[in-house]
Amino acid sequence: MDVLDALNSRFTCRAFKRDPINGEILLKIIENATRSPSWANTQPWELYIAGGDVLESIRKCYMDSFRGDVPTDPDIPFMSEWPAQHQERMKELGIKLYKHLGISKGDREAINASWKLNFKLFGAPIVIYLCMHETLSEWSMFDLGSLSQSIMLAAQEYGIDSAPAVNLVAYPKIIRKAIEIPDELSIVIGIALGYKDNDSPQNTFISSRMPLDEVVHLNGI
Ligand SMILES: Cc1cc2nc3c(=O)[nH]c(=O)nc-3n(C[C@H](O)[C@H](O)[C@H](O)COP(=O)(O)O)c2cc1C
Structure with a gap:
């Protein structure tokens, strides 16, 4: 797949089929994605991948927590106050x-049902948990962002869809109960992988982008 095609066809898939991902393909995606750049090649990422029974146990506990309205407690705190223009874009989404x-x-019920998909882990057969040492800075977070996009683009090459989501790491205690993740690692973000459910309207939504002239500032060009 052409890089531009991969960039333009990737979207946040919020409803996956349960079809499993071949293990070899999964590792190929990761191997290619780790060609991502990082500060002085520090490669600050550690990837914990859950599928099968392990992921099912996480999914069940996530659903229980969602139903029980258990407060989220992510390793990297969610931001509550955003600058006005970013808040506006979130509202628009x-x-x-x-x-x-x-x-x-x-329609609270329908909104709740849509929101619940996050805690159902979007029905994905695989979730990759991207972690980094808790003492690292925003620069390493930048590297994890770069790796995340590479994972999602490499997945496109294999016809595999993806969803990056903070909600996938909203309950790190549940993840740590199912997977041995050292305490000194922060669980930063989850990327769900799988094959999109073509019958779900969640997957025909295409998010908008700001017009270039509002976010690109050309100088001397
Ligand atoms: C760091 C990060 C966290 C995100 N968390 C969530 C999430 O918890 N739930 C969700 O449905 N989407 C989540 N998203 C997906 C964004 O909403 C999505 O990328 C954005 O709306 C643009 O849409 P697109 O990915 O389909 O192009 C997240 C994306 C990023 C990069």
Whole structure:
């Protein structure tokens, strides 16, 4: 697949089929993705991958926590206050996604059902948990971001869809109960992988982007 095709066809898949991913392909995706750049080649990432029974146990506990309204407790705290323009873009995403799904503003039940998909781990057969040492800085977080996109683009090459999601790491205690992850590693982000469910309207939503002239500032060009 052409790189530009991969960039343009990737989207956040919020409903996967349960079809498993071949283990060899999964490792090929990771191997290629780790060609990502990092600060002085520090390669600050550690990847913990869950599938099969291990992921099912995480999924069950996530659903229980969601139903029980258990407060989230991510290793990297979620940001509560965003600058106005970013808050506005988040709001716009919600409005457009719910409109696409045919969910009206006050329909708490339908909104809840859509939100619940996060805690169902989007039904994915695989989740990659990207971790880094807790003492590392934003620079290493930058490297993990770079690796994340590489994983998702490499997955596209194999016809595998993806969803990067903070909600996948909202309950690190549950993840640590199922997988041995050293305490000194922060569980930064989860990437769900699998094959998209073509019947789900979640997967026909295409998010918008800012016009270039609002975010690109050309100088001397
Ligand atoms: C760091 C990060 C965290 C995200 N967390 C979530 C999440 O918890 N739940 C979710 O549904 N999408 C999550 N997303 C997906 C974004 O909402 C999505 O990337 C954005 O709306 C653009 O849409 P696209 O990925 O389909 O192009 C996350 C994306 C990133 C990069």
